[in-house]
Amino acid sequence: GLSQLNGHVKPRYVRVNTLKMDVDSAVQELEKLYKVQKDETVPDLLVMPPGSDLHAHHLVMNGRIFLQGKASSMVAAALQPEAGWEVLDACSAPGNKTVHLAALMKGQGKIIACELNQERVNRLEQTIKLSGATNIEVFHGDFLGLNPKDPSFAKVRAILLDPSCSGSGTITDRLDHLLPSHAADDKYDSMRLHKLAVFQKKALAHALSFPQVERVVYSTCSIHQIENEDVVSSVLHLASSLGFKLDTPFPQWQRRGLPVFAGSEHLLRMDPVEDKEGFFIALFTKTNTIDNSES
Numbered sequence: 001g002l003s004q005l006n007g008h009v010k011p012r013y014v015r016v017n018t019l020k021m022d023v024d025s026a027v028q029e030l031e032k033l034y035k036v037q038k039d040e041t042v043p044d045l046l047v048m049p050p051g052s053d054l055h056a057h058h059l060v061m062n063g064r065i066f067l068q069g070k071a072s073s074m075v076a077a078a079l080q081p082e083a084g085w086e087v088l089d090a091c092s093a094p095g096n097k098t099v100h101l102a103a104l105m106k107g108q109g110k111i112i113a114c115e116l117n118q119e120r121v122n123r124l125e126q127t128i129k130l131s132g133a134t135n136i137e138v139f140h141g142d143f144l145g146l147n148p149k150d151p152s153f154a155k156v157r158a159i160l161l162d163p164s165c166s167g168s169g170t171i172t173d174r175l176d177h178l179l180p181s182h183a184a185d186d187k188y189d190s191m192r193l194h195k196l197a198v199f200q201k202k203a204l205a206h207a208l209s210f211p212q213v214e215r216v217v218y219s220t221c222s223i224h225q226i227e228n229e230d231v232v233s234s235v236l237h238l239a240s241s242l243g244f245k246l247d248t249p250f251p252q253w254q255r256r257g258l259p260v261f262a263g264s265e266h267l268l269r270m271d272p273v274e275d276k277e278g279f280f281i282a283l284f285t286k287t288n289t290i291d292n293s294e295s
């Protein structure tokens with residue numbers, strides 16, 4: 001089985017776009033080429049042998065499956081949006097998690113996909129088109145500039161926040177770190193991390209402040225505490241004053257947050273060596289006191 005994998009060989013993952021195809025049909029089609037297993041953690045995610053090459057496969061070209069890694073696929077799944085909800089994807093391009101949300105919501109309800117960068121908005125729109133989702137509204141602008149009290153967000157129940165990060169959990173970045181480093185680079189790196197963390201903290205606090213939101217997921221592909229546990233701990237006071245608690249995404253997952261504050265065991269980490277990819281997920285939830293039963 002896949003447990004025999006060692007070294008840097010990494011299984012290939014594909015997420016079935018259930019807006020266009022059911023999982024069993026995808027398995028049947030892909031089994032003609034490779035050995036296929038269902039992922040044990042994420043529904044609709046398939047695991048294939050390292051080196052499986054599907055870039056030009058017709059199921060990829062027509063958006064029936066997406067080449068999306070396991071960590072990336074865990075984020076929308078951790079948010080658990082329900083069909084019919086309104087959901088905000090705060091930093092959304094190129095949109096892999098946005099269209100995953102649409103699939104989890106069975107194409108029902110509404111997703112607002114916010115993205116600051118114009119070129120990346122174009123990529124987001126291509127991804128949405130490929131997915132076949134028709135309930136995604138793209139907003140080109142700064143997430144921090146959105147007014148949580150604006151009536152357009154009055155029904156937003158969940159927010160996915162996957163902000164710009166250092167990418168230190170990804171393989172290419174790790175290869176960079178094997179090269180000789182210079183003091184000037186280290187200084188630059190620490191300033192860059194600090195700048196990213198300032199934005200990440202503001203964005204997470206902002207996400208928690210939307211009045212009807214009851215689920216917020218924060219994720220990065222970074223291994224740095226400053227972008228992960230420290231960001232979460234910076235909003236704990238605000239979160240609890242708003243009625244949020246830290247919840248446990250994928251409780252069966254073994255590797256949790258670094259033990260740097262009480263409650264960090266709720267957080268989820270992936271390790272770049274052991275899990276072949278560095279990643280971080282935090283989930284905040286609250287039980288809304290306002291009656292939502294009619295919606």
Ligand code: SAM
Nearest residue numbers: 091092094095096097116117142143162163164
């Ligand atoms: N969630 C995406 C996916 O799975 O395909 C990846 C998101 S990427 C890590 C972060 C994105 O946030 C970038 O596209 C970046 O341009 C965008 N971004 C950065 N600052 C932003 C801001 N203030 N408001 C909205 N989007 C922002």
